[in-house]
Amino acid sequence: MSIAAAKGLLSIGEVASRTGLAVSAIRYYDDEGLVAARRTPGGKRMFLRSDIRRLSFILIAQQLGFSLEEIRVQLRQLPLERTPNKRDWEKISKGFRAHLDARIGMLERLRDRLDGCIGCGCLSLEACKLYNPDDRAQKAGTGPRLVLQKSVDAGTG
Incomplete structure (x- = not known):
């Protein structure tokens, strides 16, 4: 077992396989600071299992029409140094809920008028x-x- 695997880290390929995202997209999100890869001595990117959830959140939020900056603002509320817990995700959902409620209201007004x-x-x-x-x-x-x-x-x- 590798040291990275022993620490519970996943390779970028494993993360891509689990999220359905292209490796290039994961690299981009890492470069943008939306996830924080750990580097092996050889420079290989390794990710926490919790990064799967962060990346899935990014994917869903983008499909809902949120910009990367809006997503970044919400993700800043999550800790990078540890796996986010239920309380962390509840905090982020409150901010996102307000945005979603406003968009739903606008869509309903558009539909009705x-x-x-x-x-x-x-x-x-x-x-x-x-x-x-x-x-x-x-x-x-x-x-x-x-x-x-x-x-x-x-x-x-």
């Missing part, structure tokens, strides 16, 4: 007279205010 007024200020649809009479949503700012914000002070809810 896409066929009518989205508060864009165009006033080209007859229905806008019902949802946004006299373009009151413009007071909340430019763009699709009725989708981007939970409510606007235009009587639109």
Whole structure:
């Protein structure tokens, strides 16, 4: 048994096999500081088993549309020097939950208002007279205010 295996470390190939990520992606995430490989005397990257969870989290978060910077901010809350425990993951989930809830709310508003007024200020649809009479949503700012914000002070809810 190698020293790395005795310490519970996995090679980059083993991590790739367990996560489904390409070795090049794992190297990139390591270079970006999202995971922290340990190096053998020969320079080979070795990873903790807990890095499988970190990498899986990165993969899922990216598929949900989060940027690497948003993911990095959340992962900074996890310890690098030890395997994150349940409490560590609960802390990170609270921050991510707020982002997800906001995105879910925006998607629901988009779904519910896409066929009518989205508060864009165009006033080209007859229905806008019902949802946004006299373009009151413009007071909340430019763009699709009725989708981007939970409510606007235009009587639109």
